[in-house]
Amino acid sequence: MNPRRQKRLVAVTAFVLLLGGAIGAMLYALQQNIDLFYTPSQLIEGIGKDKVKPEVGQRLRIGGMVVKGSVRRAPESLKVSFDLVDTGPIVTVEYEGILPDLFREGQGIVAQGVLVDATTILASEVLAKHDEEYMPPEVAEAMKGIKHVPPSQLYKESDKGQQP
Amino acid sequence: MIAEYGQLALTFAFCVSLALAVVPLYGSFKGNQTALDLGNPLAYALFFLTAFSFWALSYAFWSNDFSVVYVASNSNSLLPWYYRLTAVWGGHEGSMLMWLLVLAGWTAAVALFSRSLPLQFQGRILGVMGLIAVGFYAFVLFMSNPFMLSLPYYPVDGRDLNPLLQDFGMIIHPPMLYMGYVGFAVSFAFAIAALMGGKFDSTWARWARPWTLAAWMFLTLGIMLGSWWAYAELGWGGWWFWDPVENASFMPWLVGTALIHSLAVTEKRGTFKSWTVLLAIGAFSLSLLGAFLVRSGVLVSVHSFAADPDRGLYLLAFLLVVIGGSLLLYAIRMNSVRSQARYELFSREVLLWGNNIFLLTATLVVLLGTLFPLVHKELGLGSISIGEPFFNQLFYYLVIPFSLLLGLGPWVRWKQQQVQPLLKPMSLVAIATLILALGTMAATQSIQANLALLGLLLGAWVGSSAIFELLQRLQQFGSVKQGLTKLNASHFGMTLAHIGFAVLVVGVAMTKTYSVETQVRMKAGDQVELAGYQFKLVEVYDLKGPNYNGEAAELDVSYQGDYVTHLHAEKRFYKVQRSVMTEAAVHARLSRDLYVALGESLSEDSWALSLYVKPFVRWIWLGGLLMSLGGLIALCDKRYRRRVVEQKDATEQKGAADA
Numbered sequence: 001m002n003p004r005r006q007k008r009l010v011a012v013t014a015f016v017l018l019l020g021g022a023i024g025a026m027l028y029a030l031q032q033n034i035d036l037f038y039t040p041s042q043l044i045e046g047i048g049k050d051k052v053k054p055e056v057g058q059r060l061r062i063g064g065m066v067v068k069g070s071v072r073r074a075p076e077s078l079k080v081s082f083d084l085v086d087t088g089p090i091v092t093v094e095y096e097g098i099l100p101d102l103f104r105e106g107q108g109i110v111a112q113g114v115l116v117d118a119t120t121i122l123a124s125e126v127l128a129k130h131d132e133e134y135m136p137p138e139v140a141e142a143m144k145g146i147k148h149v150p151p152s153q154l155y156k157e158s159d160k161g162q163q164p
Numbered sequence: 165m166i167a168e169y170g171q172l173a174l175t176f177a178f179c180v181s182l183a184l185a186v187v188p189l190y191g192s193f194k195g196n197q198t199a200l201d202l203g204n205p206l207a208y209a210l211f212f213l214t215a216f217s218f219w220a221l222s223y224a225f226w227s228n229d230f231s232v233v234y235v236a237s238n239s240n241s242l243l244p245w246y247y248r249l250t251a252v253w254g255g256h257e258g259s260m261l262m263w264l265l266v267l268a269g270w271t272a273a274v275a276l277f278s279r280s281l282p283l284q285f286q287g288r289i290l291g292v293m294g295l296i297a298v299g300f301y302a303f304v305l306f307m308s309n310p311f312m313l314s315l316p317y318y319p320v321d322g323r324d325l326n327p328l329l330q331d332f333g334m335i336i337h338p339p340m341l342y343m344g345y346v347g348f349a350v351s352f353a354f355a356i357a358a359l360m361g362g363k364f365d366s367t368w369a370r371w372a373r374p375w376t377l378a379a380w381m382f383l384t385l386g387i388m389l390g391s392w393w394a395y396a397e398l399g400w401g402g403w404w405f406w407d408p409v410e411n412a413s414f415m416p417w418l419v420g421t422a423l424i425h426s427l428a429v430t431e432k433r434g435t436f437k438s439w440t441v442l443l444a445i446g447a448f449s450l451s452l453l454g455a456f457l458v459r460s461g462v463l464v465s466v467h468s469f470a471a472d473p474d475r476g477l478y479l480l481a482f483l484l485v486v487i488g489g490s491l492l493l494y495a496i497r498m499n500s501v502r503s504q505a506r507y508e509l510f511s512r513e514v515l516l517w518g519n520n521i522f523l524l525t526a527t528l529v530v531l532l533g534t535l536f537p538l539v540h541k542e543l544g545l546g547s548i549s550i551g552e553p554f555f556n557q558l559f560y561y562l563v564i565p566f567s568l569l570l571g572l573g574p575w576v577r578w579k580q581q582q583v584q585p586l587l588k589p590m591s592l593v594a595i596a597t598l599i600l601a602l603g604t605m606a607a608t609q610s611i612q613a614n615l616a617l618l619g620l621l622l623g624a625w626v627g628s629s630a631i632f633e634l635l636q637r638l639q640q641f642g643s644v645k646q647g648l649t650k651l652n653a654s655h656f657g658m659t660l661a662h663i664g665f666a667v668l669v670v671g672v673a674m675t676k677t678y679s680v681e682t683q684v685r686m687k688a689g690d691q692v693e694l695a696g697y698q699f700k701l702v703e704v705y706d707l708k709g710p711n712y713n714g715e716a717a718e719l720d721v722s723y724q725g726d727y728v729t730h731l732h733a734e735k736r737f738y739k740v741q742r743s744v745m746t747e748a749a750v751h752a753r754l755s756r757d758l759y760v761a762l763g764e765s766l767s768e769d770s771w772a773l774s775l776y777v778k779p780f781v782r783w784i785w786l787g788g789l790l791m792s793l794g795g796l797i798a799l800c801d802k803r804y805r806r807r808v809v810e811q812k813d814a815t816e817q818k819g820a821a822d823a
Contacts, residue, residue: 015521022525026532026558033554037547047546061549078683078772097683098763098772101399101735101744112549 035112037061040084040091044119054115062091062121063110071105084109095123102128167232170220171311174261177213177268178301180206184271184294188287192360200283203290207268207275210297214268218261221310222252231318234258234310240324240740242711250335251325256459256475257310259338263455264304266342267297270350274375281371288357289350296349299482307475324711324740333393341386341413345451347379348416351423352448355441356490359497369431369440374804376427376444380420381795387413388788399746399761401681401776403784406555411534412454415527419447422523425516433513433578435505438498439520445490450527452483457534508580515573522566529558560615567622567669570662571629589636593629600624604670608755608779609678619673627666634659657798661791668787674780681776687769695777697758698722699731704762704771712736712745717762717771721751733762733773757781 038047038060046053054060064084071082081094082105093111103109103126113123184206191199221234225248230236238255239248253262271293278286304310328334354372358364390410395403404410423443429436460476507513533550540548571593575586601620605611637655638647684692686701693699700720707714714736721728734747751758756779763772 018521022528025561026529029554029557030532030536030550033551033557035549035551037549059551061547073766076685078685078766098761098774101746 035059035061037063037110039086040064041087041089043091043115044089056115056117058115059113060115060121061110061112062093063108064091065108066103066105068105084111090119092120093123093126094120095126097126099126100128104128166220166227167224167229167311167313170217170224171309173213173217173220174264174301174305174309174311177210177217177264178298178305180210180213181294181297181301184210185291185298186294187291188294189291192284192287192291195284197283200287203287204275204279207271207290207293210294211268211272214261214265218252218265221258221261222249225249225252228322230320230322231313231315232310233312233314236314236319236322238322238325240322240711242740243322243325243330244710246335247325247330250329253338254325254329254334257304257308257312259342260300260304260308260459261310262338263342263346264297264300266339266346267293267300267349270343270346271297274350274353278371285357285361288360289353292353292356293349296353296486299485303475303478303482307478322740324738327712327736327738327741327743327745328397331393331397333389333396337386337389337393339386340382340389344379344381344383344386344420345413345416345454347375347382348420348444348447348451350375351379351420351444352490355444356493359441359490359493362497362500364430364437364441366431366434369427370804372444373424373427373431374799374801376420376423377795377799380417380424381792381799383413383417383420384788384792384795387417388785388792391788392785395781396748396750397745399748399774401679401748401759401761401774401778403675403781406533406550406552408534409454409458411530412450412457415530415534416447416450416454418523418527418530419443419450422520422527423447425519425523429513429516433505433507435507435513436516438494441494441498443520445487445494449483449487449490452479452486456480456483505579507578510576510581510583512573512576512578512581515569515576518569519566519573522562522569526559526562529555529562563669564618564622567626567665570665571625574630574633574658574662589632590629593625593632596628596632597621597624600628608674614677616673616677619669619677623666623670623673625666626669627663630659630662630666652803653801654798654803657794657796657801659794660797661794664787664790664792664794666787667783667790671780671783671785671787675778675784678779679776679781681774683763683772683774685766685770686773687771692773692775694775696723697728697777699760699773699775701771701773707734707736709736711740712738715762715765717749717760717773719749719760721758729758731758731760733760735762735764752782754782754786755779 036047036054036058038054040062043054043060043062045051062084064086067083067085067090071080073080077096078098079094079096080099081092083090083092085091093113094116095111095113100109107128110127111121111123112125112127113121116122184203187199187206188203190196191202221232223229224232224235225239226245228235228239228241228248230239234255234257238258239251243251251258253259271290274286274289274293278289281289351372354368354375358368358372387410390413391403394405395401423440423446426436426440426443430440456476456479460473460479505513533554537548537550540546572590575589598621601617601624602611604620604624605617609616611617634655635644638644638651641647641650680695682692682694686692688701688703691698691700698721700722702718702720704715704717707716714734716732716734719731719733721731729751731749731751733749736745736747737743738745746761746763748759748761750760756777759774759776759778761774763774766772
């Protein structure tokens, strides 16, 4: 090999190694930061064919409609908890802080947080979208093909079924 | 009635774009002088027709013409006049019309300012711009027409502009951003035109450079304004969220930055040619990808427009045609291009290679983080989101070597650099860096080994290196004073932009490390302390605006007993859209921002409030501003306006031979 080619070989090898390293680091970082999205029923019944349920302590996102009348505030702090529902099961979200401007009972929201027990999520962030009729697309998808029930009635139905 | 004229003008503009896509290109390949001469008038006609059409839509907004569907869904008679006018680009259809206006504007600018280019080359550029225009005009005309009427049953009043968009930042953010996005179409057209002719040399790079710089400058400004708008308007004190749409604007910026640097090599040294062309194609393709992501509804984000799968499909097809076509041309033509210039391992060329590699890696990171959730979902693996730490972590690792290189780069000569002569100035820079960073740290906070110290070190390294290098360069002209008049503008521009980057890095690191926030429950008269500042809630009262109601909170802030400022935060309820908006109160100083957002009412007399103290957050936008200012100064360089008479004849002869 002449020196010019040798130089090129070194440059190309260094480039490929760097690129490989960078992509490896990227994929590793990516893996660490994936948050799966669940709807309340997916959280309780599991996702996909294998019915995979999230583990306690796992970071995740949950999206659903806020159950009417379920927002409970602590008297002296900003702690708040509320229930989410999509097609049946109810999941509780606990949060400390200011809820977004568009947070309202009966409306769709997305919360990011950690699963603390099978049906409770400790949220670090609550998101609501700037639209009165907004429903997180994943929730809309989960509810597709299901008879549309206004959240107010949904609440009553689930009330009968779920709460003691 | 005016709206119909607007529609008519838009239809004519579409026809003109068809002509523009065919006639000058035909002329350039057949050597037909008449066809080539038609390029300029067609470009001007395109601009004036589009401008008229845009004016017509603006007039419909101004006169509350709710028979136009787009006006009815984005405006309201109660909206103040200035927001009525900015509502023109507040929705999908109108913002696409603005996109067309900007595209036609750039095309006309190319026609106007590149008259000194060889006519054949200019014809090809205009032709490529015309081809791009055809795609976009057809999209607007057939799939997102802003002039659609709802006669005879039109609404009495409109559905109002999204309250988020009723803000000053929103008035100028989209125009700037689009100037940037679409500006890369010019760089793209230059690259494609050169590919058609197979001629790349430093003259070509010198022609393409100012256009790329202009686009980059606007994009920088647009992104910066967007960040500022999000900070002021979203009410959670953040300035960058790694939101898919932000990412969509950030990717072309990263590639565009790489392109500017690569063009410098092509101009000065006549090498990196094929790489430069690839970057020009990449920057524009990423702009298109951004348009696709925002407008197809495949991504969920605060910015996304109403979802319409057909529009998404069209844009995707357009994107594929542009990328596929240009890469095909690239593959056919680029074989014949050879770079002759040689350079050693330690030379400016290699360092700029480094710059490009880091910028492209950063692009890859953003691309991966933006598209991965999409791919994951399409594969049926479930919906996911990529957390902010992914981006932050990887950018953290990328910025360190990037900044170190940036501090070194301007000192290194083209072709070959000996290590010895650099030792002295670089150690001076290193000493200055240590003094600056530790000094700032000691003056504002306590000295700790943390992100802020790292940011200060990197920022001071880049900044002091840029300043020393400028001084040294000025002295080469005899004295600094003489140098000031003799040194070319692009060098000043470069120095300023690098200082802007340094300021940005310092701002990000300091804000990330030392921002404090608290969310509290307060009654009138309550006092809360945060980072030494006492926030006292004086009162909360009802508020009435033109198209909203709401509440306002008045706060007094004092620092160690001394009165600092009075803050006025609002929470507005927009009646028509039935949505709530937080108007945060900000007290800005170069060294820190005080930021208060009024939250919900918790009981009769108590309120939730978010309080933030954010040190150095202004530096982030100041850095962006300096970068775009640097771009502007570099644009003013005389050599971009020098006429190229000698080459002109030569290229024309060669062009005739080609044809």
